[in-house]
Amino acid sequence: MDSDDDFMSPVSSEDDILPDDSDNDDMSGAEDFDFDDEPDPDLGMSKDFERKKKVAYDISFKVFQPTDIQRQQDELVNEVNMILDISKEEAAILLRHFRWNKERLIEDYMDRPHQVLEAAGLAQTAARLPRLETIPGFVCDICCEDEEGLQSFAIKCGHRYCVDCYRQYLFQKIREEGEAARIQCPSDGCNLIIDARSLDLLVTADLADRYHELLTRTYVEDKDCLKWCPAPDCQNAIECGVKKKDLDKVVPTVSCLCGHRFCFGCILNDHQPAPCELVKKWLKKCADDSETANWISANTKECPKCNSTIEKNGGCNHMTCRKCKHEFCWMCMGLWSEHGTSWYSCNRFEEKSGTDARDAQAKSRVSLERYLHYYNRYANHEQSARLDKNIYIKTEQKMVQLQKESGMSWIEVQYLNAASQALQTCRQTLMWTYAFAFYLARNNLTEIFEDNQKDLEMAVEALSGMFEKPVSELSNVKVEMLDKTSYCNKRRVILLEDTAQNLAEGLWTFNVELTGAAAPSGPSARR
Amino acid sequence: MASQKRIAKELADCTTNPPAGMSISLANDSDVHKWHVVLDGPPDSVYAGGKFGIIVSLPSEYPFKAPVVTFATRIYHPNITNDSLGNICLSILKPENWKPASRLLAVLEAVRALLIEPQPDDPLEGRIADEYRRERKEFEKNAKTYVTRYAKGPVKFDVLAAAAAAAPASNTSS
Numbered sequence: 001m002d003s004d005d006d007f008m009s010p011v012s013s014e015d016d017i018l019p020d021d022s023d024n025d026d027m028s029g030a031e032d033f034d035f036d037d038e039p040d041p042d043l044g045m046s047k048d049f050e051r052k053k054k055v056a057y058d059i060s061f062k063v064f065q066p067t068d069i070q071r072q073q074d075e076l077v078n079e080v081n082m083i084l085d086i087s088k089e090e091a092a093i094l095l096r097h098f099r100w101n102k103e104r105l106i107e108d109y110m111d112r113p114h115q116v117l118e119a120a121g122l123a124q125t126a127a128r129l130p131r132l133e134t135i136p137g138f139v140c141d142i143c144c145e146d147e148e149g150l151q152s153f154a155i156k157c158g159h160r161y162c163v164d165c166y167r168q169y170l171f172q173k174i175r176e177e178g179e180a181a182r183i184q185c186p187s188d189g190c191n192l193i194i195d196a197r198s199l200d201l202l203v204t205a206d207l208a209d210r211y212h213e214l215l216t217r218t219y220v221e222d223k224d225c226l227k228w229c230p231a232p233d234c235q236n237a238i239e240c241g242v243k244k245k246d247l248d249k250v251v252p253t254v255s256c257l258c259g260h261r262f263c264f265g266c267i268l269n270d271h272q273p274a275p276c277e278l279v280k281k282w283l284k285k286c287a288d289d290s291e292t293a294n295w296i297s298a299n300t301k302e303c304p305k306c307n308s309t310i311e312k313n314g315g316c317n318h319m320t321c322r323k324c325k326h327e328f329c330w331m332c333m334g335l336w337s338e339h340g341t342s343w344y345s346c347n348r349f350e351e352k353s354g355t356d357a358r359d360a361q362a363k364s365r366v367s368l369e370r371y372l373h374y375y376n377r378y379a380n381h382e383q384s385a386r387l388d389k390n391i392y393i394k395t396e397q398k399m400v401q402l403q404k405e406s407g408m409s410w411i412e413v414q415y416l417n418a419a420s421q422a423l424q425t426c427r428q429t430l431m432w433t434y435a436f437a438f439y440l441a442r443n444n445l446t447e448i449f450e451d452n453q454k455d456l457e458m459a460v461e462a463l464s465g466m467f468e469k470p471v472s473e474l475s476n477v478k479v480e481m482l483d484k485t486s487y488c489n490k491r492r493v494i495l496l497e498d499t500a501q502n503l504a505e506g507l508w509t510f511n512v513e514l515t516g517a518a519a520p521s522g523p524s525a526r527r
Numbered sequence: 528m529a530s531q532k533r534i535a536k537e538l539a540d541c542t543t544n545p546p547a548g549m550s551i552s553l554a555n556d557s558d559v560h561k562w563h564v565v566l567d568g569p570p571d572s573v574y575a576g577g578k579f580g581i582i583v584s585l586p587s588e589y590p591f592k593a594p595v596v597t598f599a600t601r602i603y604h605p606n607i608t609n610d611s612l613g614n615i616c617l618s619i620l621k622p623e624n625w626k627p628a629s630r631l632l633a634v635l636e637a638v639r640a641l642l643i644e645p646q647p648d649d650p651l652e653g654r655i656a657d658e659y660r661r662e663r664k665e666f667e668k669n670a671k672t673y674v675t676r677y678a679k680g681p682v683k684f685d686v687l688a689a690a691a692a693a694a695p696a697s698n699t700s701s
Contacts, residue, residue, distance in 0.1 A: 142590055142627045144536045159628070169627050172591040177622060188629040 059252040061240035061264065064226075066216070069237055073219050076102055084109055089195035094120050096181040096215070099222040121184060121193035130155065130198040132163060140165055142186065155198055159187035163202065170194070170203050170211075180214030230267050231260035240264040247276045248514050249504050261425070270428055273499035274436035277514055282435040286375065304333050374438040381431035384464070388423045391467055395420045398471050406475040415478055419463060419485045426460045426492050433495070441509040445502055452495040459488045530589050534559045537631050546635055554684065560585040564635060565682050569643045573670040574602070577678030581638065583631065593625035594634060599684045603666075603673035605645045605656035616651045617641065 064072070073092075080091040083106060097120035098105040109116045132151045139146040140162035154160035161169075169186045173179045183199075185192045196215070200208050220226045220237045224244075229236045234256060242252035242264055251272045252264040261270040263279075271279045300311045303319075305326035310319065312330055319330050327336040399413040433453045440446050463484045466477055474481075502508050538559060541551045548567040553559060562583040568574030580599035586592045598613030608614040618624050619637050650656030658666045 142533065143530070144533045161628070165627060168591050172588065179623075184626070186627045188626045188633065190626075 059240065059242055059250060059254070059264070061238050061252075061254040063229075063254075063257045064237045064239060065257070066235045069216055069219060073100075073216065076100065080105065089197050090122055092215075093122055093181075093193050093195060096218055096222070097121070100219060121182070121191045130195075130201050132201070133160075135160070138162075142169075153198075153202065155185055155192055155194055157185050157187065157190050157192040159185050159190055161186055166202055170199060171207060174203075174207055174211050174214065178214060180211050181218045227264060227267065229256040229258060229260055230262055231256060231258050234258040234260060238264060249275075249506070251275055251500065251503070261428075270425075271432045271435075272429055272496050273503070274432045274439075275503060275514070278436060278439050278510070278512070279432070281512060282378075282438065285371075286378075301330070301333065304328055371438065374434045378431050378434040381427045381434070385424060385427035385431065388420065388427060388464065388467075391420060391423075398474065401471050402474060405471065408475065415482050415485065416467075416474070419467060419481050422485045422488045423460065423464055423467065426456060426488050429492050429496065430457055430460060436499070439510045439512050441511045443509060445507060449495075449499065452491070452498055456488070456491040456495050459484065459491050463488055530585075530587070531559065533590055534585060538562070541632060541635075546632060546639070548639065549635060551635075554582075560587070560589070562631075563684050566635075566639060566642075568674065568678065569639060572643050573667045574642050574674055574678070577602075577674035578680075578682050579642075579678055580682040580684050581635075582684060583634070590627040590629070593620045593622060593629075594631060596620060596634060596638060600682060601673060601677040603655065603670040604642070605647045605650045605652055605659050606641055607651060609652050609655065614651065615641075616646075616649060618649075 073095075076095055077088050077091045080086070080095060080102060081088045084091065084094075086094070094105055094109070094116070095102065098108070105116075130153070132153050134149055134151055136148075137146075138150055138152055138160065140150065140152065141159075142161050142165040145162055151163040152160045153163055153166050166186065170183065173183045181193075183194045184190065185194065196212070199211055203211070217228075220228055225241055226237050226239050228234075229238060236256050236258060238254045238256060240252055240254055242250060244265070247265045251274070253261060253270050253272050254264045255261040255270075262268065263271055263276060266276040266279065268276075268279060274282070300309050302308065303310055303321040303324065303326055305328075306321060306324035308321060308323045310321065312319070318327065318336055320327050328334065329336055395416050399410075399416050402408055402413045402416070403410060430453070433449075433456075437446070437449070437453070440449070463481070466481050466484060469477065499508075538551070538553070545551055548569065550565045552563050554561040554563050562585075564581040564583060566579045566581055568577040568579065578600070579602060582597050582599050584595040584597075586595070596615050596617065598607055598615060601609070601611070601613065603609065606616045615638065617634070617637055619629060619634060645656075645659055647656035647659045655666070655669075658669070
């Protein structure tokens with residue numbers, strides 16, 4: 001099948017192995033899987049058609065660095081500044097007010113400029129550079145100081161306060177409350193917003209830096225198609241067009257220039273193939289103690305009289321409740337007195353009340369076992385991925401060692417790095433396949449899925465095994481390892497393509513409700 | 528300190544020219560950051576005839592941070608917690624609305640206005656808010672019962688003592 005070539009294309013495989021190896025700023029398409037693995041030979045003109053078909057799960061994305069983000073904002077501000085003939089400060093405040101929706105701003109402003117200015121906190125206009133003033137007889141309304149020569153400041157509204165109070169106010173807002181875009185005049189009831197230029201005049205350099213940082217942050221946070229890379233110390237933002245309502249159809253995994261791979265939908269680490277909502281359910285299930293309850297119902301019974309929970313700790317079926325002294329048979333839950341001494345032939349076994357109790361017990365036991373089956377595999381891969389990470393750290397030492405011992409060059413030992421990266425990503429995927437499988441209702445597709453899962457798992461374990469060989473043997477298995485690495489990556493792509501396609505087409509059936517769009521945890525409310 | 532001068536001025540304004548139906552004093556003379564306010568239940572409201580103790584605590588960052596206002600006297604009201612804490616929901620006190628130029632006088636006026644006109648759409652006690660909206664008669668009856676039970680006699684500001692005293696008070700007053 002020629003689809004194999006697709007899998008080995010530099011786009012899908014190389015980026016998976018060495019996500020940060022690219023000098024190219026534009027990472028779009030790195031995860032843009034090619035789903036047509038059965039190309040139709042008859043449709044020579046099908047390129048456009050395929051493009052259209054792909055839109056449903058198009059998860060192309062771009063990585064923006066801090067300078068890009070600043071530049072984009074500046075461009076928008078300049079544009080609005082020119083179109084609407086207002087100062088850059090005002091343009092910036094208006095844009096933030098309109099959550100950086102330039103079109104809506106311009107349209108609204110053209111229609112009713114005064115209302116727009118008022119709503120954005122730009123009511124009065126007086127074209128004057130902000131400056132400090134000393135006014136005779138001035139009393140600061142905040143601190144009630146009235147000494148001679150007190151420096152004071154006011155923005156356009158004219159509400160004048162002493163410089164110290166103004167500074168204290170801004171410090172409080174920026175440092176304590178993390179506010180930037182909507183800092184209003186300190187006057188009661190005045191909603192005029194303090195612009196960046198006034199702020200720069202008043203506060204110390206580091207506070208101004210923080211202020212601008214917060215302003216930049218609002219740009220990313222206001223835009224639904226932008227999200228910060230959640231990796232620690234990473235300042236990049238990712239742009240991706242996948243909407244919240246599509247999250248039941250697609251798992252929008254993106255990878256930042258810093259190498260961090262995460263889901264654009266929920267910001268958690270890459271959790272392909274499981275959709276966000278299943279991930280949320282799964283993590284909740286694993287985190288809360290609902291399984292404790294399961295254990296209790298699988299291992300204990302309730303006293304038929306007082307309902308105290310009882311764990312059987314001895315062999316005898318003649319139970320006496322510690323609390324109410326009720327005597328009953330553990331087997332059939334019936335009264336012990338009716339058993340006489342012949343408990344072992346428990347003749348009340350078929351009684352209705354007894355069967356119901358036993359059915360409920362059996363059911364909960366099965367569900368517990370099912371959960372544990374998936375959980376153990378999930379947890380195992382999670383742990384193995386952690387261990388593999390340790391190996392990754394040791395890899396570098398191994399590579400140096402290998403260069404010394406076998407006389408290989410740096411580039412020749414890169415296969416170890418590639419193998420280590422592959423292990424990480426594949427385990428990450430395997431881990432989530434088990435959470436995914438837990439929620440999967442059985443049908444023909446699940447068999448294919450399980451086969452794919454099994455293949456990937458075997459390949460990963462084989463590669464993992466090779467990795468643990470002593471350094472002296474590593475150079476002998478180079479070719480084998482290279483093959484295994486690319487095989488692992490290939491199996492992973494196959495598995496993910498299969499699940500993603502079925503997800504996009506709505507072919508999976510889950511044993512829980514997937515609401516998708518009905519989970520509106522929209523952008524966090526801004527103050 | 529800047530805040531000392533401001534607080535002293537506000538206190539002087541409030542004591543020489545107190546807002547309607549209120550008397551204001553310091554919890555103890557050495558600390559201007561804790562005020563005791565006795566508020567007479569507004570005449571045309573269900574709280575008429577009651578005397579309510581209100582504690583106003585000014586944070587050290589005042590006036591850059593909003594004061595904290597609590598009811599020391601228990602009160603049956605949609606926007607005030609129905610417990611010994613007496614927390615109050617007042618938009619002017621929220622961090623995003625508080626301005627350093629806002630005055631305590633305005634805060635106290637707002638509290639009084641809240642007694643005259645509760646805001647059931649922004650409740651702290653959902654059940655009382657519901658009752659206020661749907662069964663006004665029942666609400667008024669309950670509010671008045673609370674007034675006779677808790678808001679008669681000398682006002683106590685020690686929240687814990689007030690809470691402790693409140694329980695037996697129900698026996699003696701009803």
